[in-house]
Amino acid sequence: MADTPTLSHVDASGSARMVDVGDKAVTSRTAVAEAHVTMAPATLALILEHRAAKGDVIATARIAGIMAAKRTHELIPLCHPLLLTNVAVVIEPDTELPGLRIVATARVSGQTGVEMEALTAASVAALTVYDMAKAVDRGMVIGGVRLLEKSGGRSGHWHAS
Amino acid sequence: MADTPTLSHVDASGSARMVDVGDKAVTSRTAVAEAHVTMAPATLALILEHRAAKGDVIATARIAGIMAAKRTHELIPLCHPLLLTNVAVVIEPDTELPGLRIVATARVSGQTGVEMEALTAASVAALTVYDMAKAVDRGMVIGGVRLLEKSGGRSGHWHAS
Amino acid sequence: MADTPTLSHVDASGSARMVDVGDKAVTSRTAVAEAHVTMAPATLALILEHRAAKGDVIATARIAGIMAAKRTHELIPLCHPLLLTNVAVVIEPDTELPGLRIVATARVSGQTGVEMEALTAASVAALTVYDMAKAVDRGMVIGGVRLLEKSGGRSGHWHAS
Amino acid sequence: MADTPTLSHVDASGSARMVDVGDKAVTSRTAVAEAHVTMAPATLALILEHRAAKGDVIATARIAGIMAAKRTHELIPLCHPLLLTNVAVVIEPDTELPGLRIVATARVSGQTGVEMEALTAASVAALTVYDMAKAVDRGMVIGGVRLLEKSGGRSGHWHAS
Amino acid sequence: MADTPTLSHVDASGSARMVDVGDKAVTSRTAVAEAHVTMAPATLALILEHRAAKGDVIATARIAGIMAAKRTHELIPLCHPLLLTNVAVVIEPDTELPGLRIVATARVSGQTGVEMEALTAASVAALTVYDMAKAVDRGMVIGGVRLLEKSGGRSGHWHAS
Amino acid sequence: MADTPTLSHVDASGSARMVDVGDKAVTSRTAVAEAHVTMAPATLALILEHRAAKGDVIATARIAGIMAAKRTHELIPLCHPLLLTNVAVVIEPDTELPGLRIVATARVSGQTGVEMEALTAASVAALTVYDMAKAVDRGMVIGGVRLLEKSGGRSGHWHAS
Numbered sequence: 001m002a003d004t005p006t007l008s009h010v011d012a013s014g015s016a017r018m019v020d021v022g023d024k025a026v027t028s029r030t031a032v033a034e035a036h037v038t039m040a041p042a043t044l045a046l047i048l049e050h051r052a053a054k055g056d057v058i059a060t061a062r063i064a065g066i067m068a069a070k071r072t073h074e075l076i077p078l079c080h081p082l083l084l085t086n087v088a089v090v091i092e093p094d095t096e097l098p099g100l101r102i103v104a105t106a107r108v109s110g111q112t113g114v115e116m117e118a119l120t121a122a123s124v125a126a127l128t129v130y131d132m133a134k135a136v137d138r139g140m141v142i143g144g145v146r147l148l149e150k151s152g153g154r155s156g157h158w159h160a161s
Numbered sequence: 162m163a164d165t166p167t168l169s170h171v172d173a174s175g176s177a178r179m180v181d182v183g184d185k186a187v188t189s190r191t192a193v194a195e196a197h198v199t200m201a202p203a204t205l206a207l208i209l210e211h212r213a214a215k216g217d218v219i220a221t222a223r224i225a226g227i228m229a230a231k232r233t234h235e236l237i238p239l240c241h242p243l244l245l246t247n248v249a250v251v252i253e254p255d256t257e258l259p260g261l262r263i264v265a266t267a268r269v270s271g272q273t274g275v276e277m278e279a280l281t282a283a284s285v286a287a288l289t290v291y292d293m294a295k296a297v298d299r300g301m302v303i304g305g306v307r308l309l310e311k312s313g314g315r316s317g318h319w320h321a322s
Numbered sequence: 323m324a325d326t327p328t329l330s331h332v333d334a335s336g337s338a339r340m341v342d343v344g345d346k347a348v349t350s351r352t353a354v355a356e357a358h359v360t361m362a363p364a365t366l367a368l369i370l371e372h373r374a375a376k377g378d379v380i381a382t383a384r385i386a387g388i389m390a391a392k393r394t395h396e397l398i399p400l401c402h403p404l405l406l407t408n409v410a411v412v413i414e415p416d417t418e419l420p421g422l423r424i425v426a427t428a429r430v431s432g433q434t435g436v437e438m439e440a441l442t443a444a445s446v447a448a449l450t451v452y453d454m455a456k457a458v459d460r461g462m463v464i465g466g467v468r469l470l471e472k473s474g475g476r477s478g479h480w481h482a483s
Numbered sequence: 484m485a486d487t488p489t490l491s492h493v494d495a496s497g498s499a500r501m502v503d504v505g506d507k508a509v510t511s512r513t514a515v516a517e518a519h520v521t522m523a524p525a526t527l528a529l530i531l532e533h534r535a536a537k538g539d540v541i542a543t544a545r546i547a548g549i550m551a552a553k554r555t556h557e558l559i560p561l562c563h564p565l566l567l568t569n570v571a572v573v574i575e576p577d578t579e580l581p582g583l584r585i586v587a588t589a590r591v592s593g594q595t596g597v598e599m600e601a602l603t604a605a606s607v608a609a610l611t612v613y614d615m616a617k618a619v620d621r622g623m624v625i626g627g628v629r630l631l632e633k634s635g636g637r638s639g640h641w642h643a644s
Numbered sequence: 645m646a647d648t649p650t651l652s653h654v655d656a657s658g659s660a661r662m663v664d665v666g667d668k669a670v671t672s673r674t675a676v677a678e679a680h681v682t683m684a685p686a687t688l689a690l691i692l693e694h695r696a697a698k699g700d701v702i703a704t705a706r707i708a709g710i711m712a713a714k715r716t717h718e719l720i721p722l723c724h725p726l727l728l729t730n731v732a733v734v735i736e737p738d739t740e741l742p743g744l745r746i747v748a749t750a751r752v753s754g755q756t757g758v759e760m761e762a763l764t765a766a767s768v769a770a771l772t773v774y775d776m777a778k779a780v781d782r783g784m785v786i787g788g789v790r791l792l793e794k795s796g797g798r799s800g801h802w803h804a805s
Numbered sequence: 806m807a808d809t810p811t812l813s814h815v816d817a818s819g820s821a822r823m824v825d826v827g828d829k830a831v832t833s834r835t836a837v838a839e840a841h842v843t844m845a846p847a848t849l850a851l852i853l854e855h856r857a858a859k860g861d862v863i864a865t866a867r868i869a870g871i872m873a874a875k876r877t878h879e880l881i882p883l884c885h886p887l888l889l890t891n892v893a894v895v896i897e898p899d900t901e902l903p904g905l906r907i908v909a910t911a912r913v914s915g916q917t918g919v920e921m922e923a924l925t926a927a928s929v930a931a932l933t934v935y936d937m938a939k940a941v942d943r944g945m946v947i948g949g950v951r952l953l954e955k956s957g958g959r960s961g962h963w964h965a966s
Contacts, residue, residue: 006207006296010218010293059381060385064237070557074876075228077224078871088503123288127277131277132168142306177385179408221864221868234392242405242406243405247663247665271405338540338707342751357625378493382561441625445607461630467624482622653936659861660864719880770950772881779824786840787948804943
């Protein structure tokens with residue numbers, strides 16, 4: 001096993017399966033994921049002007065990300081349901097992109113990690129930005145969707161290099 | 162209005178709102194979106210060996226993408242429910258990345274476009290690949306999530322430059 | 323039948339049933355519903371100060387109402403699924419209450435009315451206000467949840483007296 | 484902090500956020516909420532006659548309330564998912580209203596309270612009554628949706644004054 | 645193609661796919677499905693005594709079946725969402741089984757049939773009976789889940805032989 | 806109580822209710838359920854040929870069963886939400902039937918059993934087989950949906966006779 005990494009979600013015959021986490025310890029687990037939405041400078045300006053006023057593109061995307069995290073196990077076939085104790089989504093403008101940077105954090109006290117919840121929150125927040133701004137900019141691109149950090153569980157702390 | 166593009170999902174006071182599509186024509190609409198998952202060469206090899214045998218990583222991701230498209234309006238706050246007539250998700254290996262390329266197509270006969278359904282299908286398929294291979298490669302990155310093409314509706318045909 | 327009103331959702335033997343709308347005409351239908359949340363004056367002030375800053379209690383409640391409208395048929399057992407063309411939720415402070423007044427509008431082009439969608443949007447927006455402010459005021463009360471107006475369909479226009 | 488009550492679901496910058504309950508104790512928590520539906524006397528009579536026979540309006544509303552409680556975290560954006568150990572919905576006629584009175588009780592052993600689950604159960608049960616009787620009485624009004632009592636958790640026992 | 649029946653949901657390479665129904669005619673379509681739950685005579689007697697009083701096992705199963713039909717496209721990966729115009733679930737005791745017989749009817753005006761909706765309604769109603777009576781009879785068996793009849797669409801009328 | 810078995814989900818007045826599991830012990834619980842789909846020999850051959858190639862009918866049904874298990878509490882009105890630690894679905898051809906045999910296993914560490922989750926997984930996997938093969942064989946029948954075995958909880962080990 002040490003020599004041959006295997007795909008934990010595929011059994012010996014190649015069939016998809018959930019990983020049985022019944023024997024894993026209940027520990028406090030956190031995961032942080034990010035995504036960004038690249039857009040035309042004018043699109044970013046429009047979003048930010050509205051944020052100055054009422055902030056609704058960013059506010060809506062933040063809520064969509066939080067709500068999606070709670071439904072991760074419905075979307076990703078082999079994810080376990082779990083009792084998220086917190087989900088936070090932070091969305092900041094980045095004029096270098098230009099666009100928006102999204103960082104999502106998920107926490108649980110449970111038997112399995114929350115990477116997918118953090119990644120799902122970031123992805124759906126990004127998709128919501130796309131939806132709300134697509135009438136002015138269909139060329140936006142979502143990228144850099146990745147895990148930044150995770151802690152808790154047998155594998156301990158990990159962070160992106 | 163012609164001179165000043167505005168965000169269709171935000172009203173004059175900045176509040177989030179759905180776009181009223183009640184007066185739009187019912188036309189046949191198609192959208193094509195893509196995403197890719199970049200991974201270590203060894204991760205791709207593992208997935209492909211399983212595909213050779215039973216193909217379940219890719220098969221599972223394809224199904225997850227199709228199912229997610231049907232729930233787009235639950236995830237994206239201001240999307241309209243619609244009667245998808247087809248969703249197709251194609252996932253191909255790309256040794257240049259290295260990783261997997263995902264193309265999702267959504268079709269509807271309705272009053273609003275299906276860009277978000279195609280983008281959601283591609284995103285959730287990519288997240289599912291991440292979930293199924295993350296035990297061997299936490300450093301995978303999802304990127305290039307974008308609209309390739311859309312047709313139907315008032316704005317007619319559009320494709321990414 | 324003209325003399326004896328009956329409950330359309332209960333059949334002759336008393337069993338719950340959906341109303342068969344297959345023979346109804348497809349017409350444009352609109353419904354408007356309202357609700358209010360009565361609270362301590364200090365609670366309203368807190369919400370409004372935040373609204374001045376970023377408006378998130380009200381913005382979150384508005385989004386929750388819109389999203390809930392789309393899931394009405396999942397919550398109300400005998401409601402039909404339908405293709406909402408618009409949902410709008412307006413939330414205004416009322417210092418007389420004191421509290422917030424919520425007005426929700428739902429529109430569809432379909433075979434059945436959207437009263438339940440408008441009422442569900444208003445109710446869930448109100449519940450969201452309660453959730454977000456309950457840490458400072460558990461005594462809030464949601465009331466006045468009612469249909470204000472409906473149009474379209476065989477029964478034509480109706481508005482609350 | 485002791486002097487200035489703040490909205491727990493809004494962070495310092497006004498953005499909506501979940502409350503992190505990861506450090507709260509797991510305790511047994513109960514919440515009781517109520518709602519009522521005011522209607523024309525003839526509407527109440529129709530419902531009760533059916534209840535005498537098969538009781539399906541009230542039975543359906545009771546089930547809808549129970550089922551909705553289980554989905555509270557999907558509807559209310561910042562609610563945590565939790566493992567309800569019980570939901571009970573009692574619906575009684577009140578000829579003084581005239582109408583129906585609904586009392587919903589939710590219980591959990593967890594890190595966060597179940598007020599929203601009880602309130603959601605009562606609200607959706609009331610909406611279901613409206614749906615099933617609206618063909619004979621569009622003027623029904625849902626009111627008095629409030630928390631009656633809660634116990635468990637750091638804040639201990641609370642009941643409506 | 646006429647000579648070689650193929651699986652419509654599997655493409656030439658064996659990948660799962662939705663059938664594109666965008667070019668099918670919108671017609672009125674109906675499907676009727678059945679299921680039965682076989683149980684000990686004493687279990688049936690218990691259910692029927694309660695039905696005499698308030699009928700709630702059967703009433704609850706009926707509602708569960710109706711609600712499940714509306715979510716068929718969420719459960720069955722390659723089913724299309726559709727606008728059901730009616731779902732009816734009839735549950736009758738059969739002392740010969742002994743047990744309960746369930747007949748579910750689904751109707752739609754749309755581009756694809758409603759067989760799966762009728763079958764899902766019957767199956768979930770049967771599972772609900774099992775759930776509600778399992779404390780007294782774990783040996784119940786659900787069987788005979790099959791399509792009785794369908795009409796509408798290109799293939800016209802079909803009924804079980 | 807020992808002498809008179811009662812339906813745990815129906816209270817003294819006949820109203821449907823959830824069983825309060827708040828005082829039950831948290832134990833490791835497992836349930837195994839089965840179902841079969843009987844079909845024409847040619848239908849089975851078609852499915853198996855595709856399985857030889859890419860296996861998608863069976864792979865899709867397996868995933869659908871796993872995903873449905875996670876949503877059991879949304880479908881079955883009085884089921885409790887729970888944190889499944891594993892769901893496994895095995896689907897094997899049986900030329901004697903002829904058709905497919907499905908065995909679903911669900912596991913949890915919780916206060917209530919997982920019989921309904923195992924039964925729901927088996928049922929939805931069977932429905933998915935029906936959906937994917939119905940274009941060539943509408944006469945398929947799902948049967949033998951039953952609990953094979955359960956362990957954990959106060960009632961201890963049980964297996965079908």
